[in-house]
Amino acid sequence: MELERLVVIWCPGLREEGARGEEARRFVHVVARAGELCPWVHPIRLGVCALPARGPSRFFGGEEMVVSRLVEVVEEEAQVGVADGLFAATLAARSGLIVPAGEAAEFLGPWSVATLARPDLAVTLQRLGVTTLGQFAALPSADVSDRFGADAAACHKVARAESGELAGLRDRSIERRLRVARGEDPDVGSEPPPYQPGFFGGASAADTRAALSFARVQERLGVDAVLVGRVQGGRDPSEQAVLVPWGSPESGAGPGGAPWPGRLPPPAPTDVLRAPRRAEVVDRTGRAVEVTGRGLLTAALDRLSVDGGPWQRVVAWAGPWPVTERWWSVRRRRARLQVVTEDGVARLLCTERAQWWVEALYD
Amino acid sequence: MFAFRAGDAASPRSRELPVGLADRIRPTTPVAGRLLPVPPALAPLFPDGALRRGSTTTVAGLPGHGATTLALALLAAASQTGSWCAAVGLPDPGVVAAAELGIDLRRVVFVPHPGQGWAEVAGDLLPGVDVVLVRPPGRARQTAARHLVARARERQAALVVLVEHVSAWPEGGDLALSVGALAWEGVGRGHGHLQGRRAEVRVSGRRSAGRAVECSLWLPAPSGVVAAAEVEDGPDGAGPDDGPKAA
Numbered sequence: 001m002e003l004e005r006l007v008v009i010w011c012p013g014l015r016e017e018g019a020r021g022e023e024a025r026r027f028v029h030v031v032a033r034a035g036e037l038c039p040w041v042h043p044i045r046l047g048v049c050a051l052p053a054r055g056p057s058r059f060f061g062g063e064e065m066v067v068s069r070l071v072e073v074v075e076e077e078a079q080v081g082v083a084d085g086l087f088a089a090t091l092a093a094r095s096g097l098i099v100p101a102g103e104a105a106e107f108l109g110p111w112s113v114a115t116l117a118r119p120d121l122a123v124t125l126q127r128l129g130v131t132t133l134g135q136f137a138a139l140p141s142a143d144v145s146d147r148f149g150a151d152a153a154a155c156h157k158v159a160r161a162e163s164g165e166l167a168g169l170r171d172r173s174i175e176r177r178l179r180v181a182r183g184e185d186p187d188v189g190s191e192p193p194p195y196q197p198g199f200f201g202g203a204s205a206a207d208t209r210a211a212l213s214f215a216r217v218q219e220r221l222g223v224d225a226v227l228v229g230r231v232q233g234g235r236d237p238s239e240q241a242v243l244v245p246w247g248s249p250e251s252g253a254g255p256g257g258a259p260w261p262g263r264l265p266p267p268a269p270t271d272v273l274r275a276p277r278r279a280e281v282v283d284r285t286g287r288a289v290e291v292t293g294r295g296l297l298t299a300a301l302d303r304l305s306v307d308g309g310p311w312q313r314v315v316a317w318a319g320p321w322p323v324t325e326r327w328w329s330v331r332r333r334r335a336r337l338q339v340v341t342e343d344g345v346a347r348l349l350c351t352e353r354a355q356w357w358v359e360a361l362y363d
Numbered sequence: 364m365f366a367f368r369a370g371d372a373a374s375p376r377s378r379e380l381p382v383g384l385a386d387r388i389r390p391t392t393p394v395a396g397r398l399l400p401v402p403p404a405l406a407p408l409f410p411d412g413a414l415r416r417g418s419t420t421t422v423a424g425l426p427g428h429g430a431t432t433l434a435l436a437l438l439a440a441a442s443q444t445g446s447w448c449a450a451v452g453l454p455d456p457g458v459v460a461a462a463e464l465g466i467d468l469r470r471v472v473f474v475p476h477p478g479q480g481w482a483e484v485a486g487d488l489l490p491g492v493d494v495v496l497v498r499p500p501g502r503a504r505q506t507a508a509r510h511l512v513a514r515a516r517e518r519q520a521a522l523v524v525l526v527e528h529v530s531a532w533p534e535g536g537d538l539a540l541s542v543g544a545l546a547w548e549g550v551g552r553g554h555g556h557l558q559g560r561r562a563e564v565r566v567s568g569r570r571s572a573g574r575a576v577e578c579s580l581w582l583p584a585p586s587g588v589v590a591a592a593e594v595e596d597g598p599d600g601a602g603p604d605d606g607p608k609a610a
Contacts, residue, residue, distance in 0.1 A: 210447040213491020214472055217484050221477065229458030229468045241458030246472050265556055266587035268459035270431040300552065316547065318556045338557045344544040345427030346557055360457065362547075362557060363424075363431035 085164020109134025424542030463587025
């Protein structure tokens with residue numbers, strides 16, 4: 001799984017705290033204004049905040065729309081960028097760029113190794129003739145890790161756009177500083193502090209043990225094999241949740257955020273199929289059931305077959321709930337039904353252009 | 364007697380205790396450290412009222428009958444109390460459902476596609492996390508199963524194995540939970556929406572100590588969590604109050 005796409009809002013005028021502390025108050029306002037537009041806005045450090053791009057991008061009809069809306073609402077001089085992973089997204093914001101998905105490594109290539117904010121490493125690398133992130137990324141991982149140690153190895157992964165997180169990228173005290181700026185009790189968080197897995201401090205012995213075991217699995221299967229879940233806004237069960245690699249920048253965020261309108265009421269399905277399965281639904285006469293333009297079924301459901309399998313009698317169903325896509329999207333008219341078959345199994349079905357799909361299972 | 368509840372879980376003596384005695388003895392030393400909490404509605408399924416470290420619990424049920432809900436729910440309270448948990452081999456985990464069941468997503472990692480190495484992956488995780496939920500892709504090899512059970516015991520982690528039928532796990536389990544769905548509620552022929560599913564969970568296994576417990580549960584209840592439906596006494600009269608509550 002690739003790095004999460006992030007939108008970063010960069011307010012150059014608010015990056016240093018002045019004597020009167022006004023910058024923090026203004027930044028609180030930026031975070032609040034952005035948060036009114038999109039869920040999941042996280043302050044990273046003074047003057048910099050980030051949010052997941054995927055949900056808002058769907059909601060507003062593209063990343064360009066999200067960026068322009070954000071620039072409009074924040075009421076500060078701000079640059080906004082989008083890229084895969086926090087590090088690249090931050091640099092993208094400094095340049096006001098949207099870096100296409102999957103191209104973070106190419107984007108990072110020309111930047112100086114100094115952007116890693118590791119002066120010692122930068123000097124050493126420059127002595128070796130390595131001045132850009134691209135050159136650094138081209139070094140073999142094992143050599144970097146052996147020769148320069150774990151922190152340089154982390155930097156190397158960032159340069160390769162295999163990770164977006166770097167120690168020092170986030171100001172760990174930013175939430176507290178903003179609470180002070182809001183006039184709140186700095187020690188009483190409205191939510192538990194975001195837990196940051198990984199080797200960047202604050203870990204108990206149990207956390208370290210857990211991290212080691214996850215790293216072993218990553219060695220065995222790859223970095224993307226170990227995932228953590230996060231709940232966000234969205235209409236579909238698959239949109240409401242994302243799985244991101246353990247240790248990636250946004251993996252530390254906890255559940256929360258207001259659900260977006262239109263989601264199905266709980267309980268949610270336990271198995272959300274990444275690859276929906278084809279299904280057929282017929283009425284008593286064996287005719288395929290469809291959903292009309294008005295969102296009505298052409299007939300009562302009678303039998304269901306999944307993947308060409310045996311027919312099963314439908315004993316109950318709910319819906320159809322039309323899935324209304326916004327005007328900017330490709331014209332899609334979909335509808336969703338919950339269907340219970342005679343064996344007691346409940347599935348979430350979706351139909352589009354007379355084709356039925358099983359999207360999820362309630363196991 | 365110590366050995367049964369509070370001693371070394373690897374001790375073979377616990378299995379040799381006469382059934383009647385096993386049911387009567389009570390811990391004489393604090394067991395809290397050896398137990399991982401489960402949601403209150405699930406406590407009656409467990410002789411200790413909680414998941415026991417070092418033990419293996421199988422959760423069996425046909426697809427769509429609630430076994431995944433039950434297995435995920437076993438991670439909820441543990442993750443909320445700060446235990447790390449892992450779910451191996453659930454290919455399409457419903458993260459929203461997991462959150463609704465009460466799982467603290469910050470404490471759970473998913474390894475959806477371990478491939479043929481599922482047992483090795485679970486083995487890697489057992490030393491690092493408190494509860495490992497693993498779903499073997501089919502019938503597990505005896506050697507792999509035995510190795511995992513031993514590793515869970517040695518590492519004092521709780522192993523939860525999700526299978527379609529209990530026979531797919533050749534090692535049996537300290538505790539075997541079988542799920543049978545009764546019915547979904549809230550949905551009719553074209554109206555309402557799925558609200559809750561009533562299910563029967565039957566408990567057996569060598570650590571059930573002869574108690575044949577059967578529980579009626581909501582898997583899940585309308586809010587998305589698991590909850591007790593009215594509890595029917597098992598054939599031997601063992602009810603939910605028979606065991607100690609979760610520590």
